[in-house]
Amino acid sequence: MREELVMLTAAELDVENCQPTDFPEPRRVYAWVRYPSKAVKVQAHAIAYTRTAVKIRFLEPMIKIHREGWVWLGAVTPADPD
Numbered sequence: 856m857r858e859e860l861v862m863l864t865a866a867e868l869d870v871e872n873c874q875p876t877d878f879p880e881p882r883r884v885y886a887w888v889r890y891p892s893k894a895v896k897v898q899a900h901a902i903a904y905t906r907t908a909v910k911i912r913f914l915e916p917m918i919k920i921h922r923e924g925w926v927w928l929g930a931v932t933p934a935d936p937d
Contacts, residue, residue, distance in 0.1 A: 857917060858890040860925030863908055873905045883934035885925050886911050902933060 868875075881900035886909070887897055899913035902923070909931045916923045 858879065858892060860873050860915060860922065860924070861889040863926060868908055868925055872936075873907065875903045875910065877903045881912065884909070884911065884931050885934055886913065886927060886932075887930040888913070888915075888924075890909065890917075898934065899931075904916070 857928045865909050878901060881902050883897055884901045886901075887900045888897055888911075895916055897913045897916060899911040901909050902912055903910035907928055908925045909928055910923065910925050911931070912921065914920070
């Protein structure tokens with residue numbers, strides 16, 4: 856049975872006190888995404904941010920479907936420029 860991806864919740868994002876800002880252009884990054892039993896590092900595009908979190912778009916490795924979701928800022932590192 857496939858595990859469901861775990862992204863940040865609205866409560867964790869606290870958007871009432873910390874409004875998201877869109878990046879003018881998506882930025883290539885690496886990000887850790889979570890499943891109940893493990894974490895997986897994926898290539899992604901950062902598309903928005905708050906002071907504590909980043910919204911990423913990525914190809915979910917287990918099922919090859921594009922997904923979007925929020926992860927903690929510390930789970931994201933910039934990718935090397937081309």
